[in-house]
Amino acid sequence: MILEKKLVFSLHTEATSYLFRVTETGHLEHLYYGRRIDSEQPLEPLFKKSSLPLERSVAYDEEHLNFSLDSLCLEYSTYGKGDYRESALLFNIPGRGMVGDFVYREHRIIKGKPRSSANLPDSYGDNQECTTLVVVLYEKHTLLRLELTYTVFDKANVITRRASLINEGVEKVEIDRFASLQLDLPRSNYNLVTFDGSWGRERHRHSAPLRSGTHIIDSKSGVSSAQHNPALFLTEEGGDEFNGDCYGCNLLYSGDHAQMVELSHRGQVRLLTGLNPATFHWNLYTGEKFTTPEAILTFSHQGLNGASSNFHRFVNNHIVRGEWKNRERPILFNTWQATYFNFNDTTLLKLARSAADLGIELFVLDDGWFGTRDDETTSLGDWSTNTKKLPEGLALFSQRIHSMGLLFGIYCEPEMVSRKSHLFKEHPDWIITLPEGNPAVGRYQYILDLTKGDVRDYLFDTLSTLWRVAKVDYVKWGMSRTFSDLHSLNTSLPQSEFGHRYMLGLYALLQRFVDTFPNIIFEGSASGGGRYDLGMLCYMGQAMASDNTDPFDRLTIQEGSSYPYPLSVMANRVSESPNHLTLRRSSLESRFNVAAFGLLGYGLDLLRLSKKEREMVEKQIAYYKLHRQLFQYGEFFRIEPTGKNQTVWGVTNPNRDEMLVLLFQEHAMASPPEDILRIPFADPNQLYDVTVRLEFIDIRTFGTLINKFSPIKLRNEGALQRLVSEKIALQNEVEFYTVGGDVLAYHGIRLNPQFAGEGFDEETRVMGDFSSRIYHIKGQPR
Template structure:
């Protein structure tokens, strides 16, 4: 792996064993995308790839020529409103109301290692096995700095990307769009492959030729959802499982996202993915910074099989941190379909006893063990044991452990029932718009995970249960999506931050629980694969 910069040609090169990625500083200081694909020779000069010819109705920077128009260039990260009429990767609004932006090269630095993304999942590796390039672009309109981050790994051809917006000015800057990665092609001769589905029928592959205009998909649910996966593949027309050029883009994010693809009238393609800009804004105060979720770029010259193999290896080795990642999961029995809400400690123990004789290794106690939960209309948020059903909970767990079985427990931490002790005490903890109707899903509402006190409450109650008995597994469910996304804790000008802050709250709760219980296995359930 190597990251290099040519002062002569003003080009950046990222080289892994099988892949090269090349950018160049353009005549107006813009960062141009030159090449991404199979590994290049050491002496290959791609600066000529940046040349374009004048196209009608394409303005150009003052003092330059029509051939220098941003509208005809393959760019690395596109500003809004300053000469490129294609889809922009970011939009920032100043206090004076303008949303016009620019992205002009300011500086760069190459470092060993890779810093974590605060509050967000991200890839990792030992310092000697990863290099990171940070390119700082300046927005002359708002004064903001846009930091593009690229990391390459010694044992992989995957490129990890993210973006940081820094506000060094004395005024508040409003982020209205921030994509994690942009990828431009000077061709549209690709098929787009994506995974579509629905509840109980997730991840069915669709392959369709790129068409002129905008195409893509997104989630506005506050989670990734069953409907689409937050990734996209661009494949050469002849690509198959075993051969052909294939490009993948994958977003490491659990909230509302968007995949946007545009093919222009000259058959150039621009693809990007990141946080869904619908109902997203972020007020960046002086001295603050904001980090996008991380995106992964994957290229394979060996078809879809090569792409899959790279993706699987990278996620296993550089994204998943759990001590369980190389361990076979225990075979489990879950009581839900057998009992629904109608159970007691004796019935649960009988299920475990019968299962243990079949070699089953863990019993998971599902919905209905807490509060006054005898149906699906109450008690979500009341995370204390229903002793009328289960008696001495720790005694039950010990009995099941003596059968040689592990014990797991169901939670739905992000939800709240209107009929609950928690809702009586904190009705303002519900995501809802003041003096307006609320939506109900599965007879439940959504907790405002953007609030620190909500996350604190959940950590205290859930960790209290986990400390009370030998619980080695959590089934973390999410049976409805977010609506009426409004927080009683934030002022009007920050309501566009709630959905992203919600996701950060979920990540924070995960992180705190796993720090407290490092060997805990968490299954992320959402009616199946809805997250």
């Protein structure tokens, strides 16, 4: 709901209010963003008071000597009229300079959400779900119009923002910074929460108190990046996962971005998010319009979990779209770690049959099926079947997969080309490179110039034919290197605009694909999680969280990802042990328990599983199918564990009468403390039954200690021990409780004791390093 009264604008969601007004000078003063308030009551107490002379500040003009833009919380700022904080918009008019002074002209309130005309991804909603406010500002001395667009999504408790600059008569405007969103807050007692990392350790959460100055989180790599995700939160001091004021912000963009958080000398906070000015410059000529990517904003007084829940609802209902929106996703098997490049159709069909027998639903043929691709140095761009590996061709191979009752998926990396390829030989001018050539190379590959229409047409025509003939159900869209040598050999293209124009070309190509193939599941993978952002999720409803599938590392990666993104887009894998990135060993059960929170897939060699391991995987898949709706679309919570050595996650249905909870122990210790399983979001008025998922414990966990009970002495790591372990495994503890929701929420369950060197029975919990359990919590009928 959006209200306007005497040029005070009140933007209300179900639980939040966002207020700003037009000042006497025509500027937009931000008044309030927080818990919902009654905006029909007097609002003057929220106005900035300017009754005293300014202390060495610059007054706005001679008619307003007590008024300074530098002391106001503003909706959108420009340079040169006394506001010395970071500006949302920086531009230069040749011969006139950088000063801009935009003041209110008019506004309009629209039911629903008009589509942006900027060829950028954006959120969506109908007339019942959202309302839009467009505020029009004019620069006082030039023919420049600035439009600020706010869309309020009531049930999601999210407000989206974007800005447009229209040149109505200036010969040329050089835009150097153009933020999508500015949020000014009057208080400074916040912690800044960001999600940073690298390849294989994406989106690790970092939190630090705000300090004077400007903190910048950005990407200059051409993608949203594994280094710094565009999402961030501001949490009040003393807040936690369930309590305290929390602001969240994210950006619908997949290229270079920048988030600036400034703590001013007056103790005010300014947040800016948008295109990265370090790599962005745009010339706007008379009659042209430039629109920023869309940004999203949320607030919750229920801590980080509350803000995350808002984002999750918003992504599921207003970002992800198409045939697979809010649908349960299939369990997949991916061939990569099972075969790498070394496979033929016989091996693949054996893997497919094994997958089908286990209950897997989607078979994904990863890298190596095209051109002469036997290693990573060749054939990207040559999207034709490698007939040495698939002599009957891809269409017949797909038919065989479908005949097993499986969906068929395929890996492609459309944006890339190998030097050793027919495409590169025929079109060397299609790559991104400086005029003198010799571009930097990443993973033996080069980037195709998607600003060129003929490049996009080639990719669309070639891949569309391939996917149609092979009846492809799923596409893994790879993107395995970052950008360099930002230059198009199209000499008519303004080179300073290349980075953004590349993204516009990519989005145009993706839109053609999703329009043509609405039933295909598209999954993004940029060296794993290097382009894990809202922009890509507008076209691809799921994304690889990381190439790193080690369950211990995945705790941090998936938990960090869960702050801005829901489980329903998070693609996870159960892979080999020792892990192929970290060489860390972990149990098959723990690998599943972590991967189950999201979209489940398997990426290990199914043909090498022992009989007992196949039984374990079969039971895992059956359990996941039974609870798939909860694992993919349940409301997700991060829970503060009772022990410092643990991670605890929970998902619940809307009624809070069915939940799944993960308890993961990072390292075993002697004389372990008592474990208490507390679920703060349980319904205090509900009576629950709590059961632990059936798991199997490898007898090798006990080493030679097993000989205290075994009639046959087993040598540790010996052949006989290995043979026995392939056929026999211990079941985990028997643990069942009936418990009131108040006890579960306020105190928790004292779990059975862990094995501690002495004593063992059917109730003993065997919890070694990287060990875990999933608890099913079901409300009894009322």
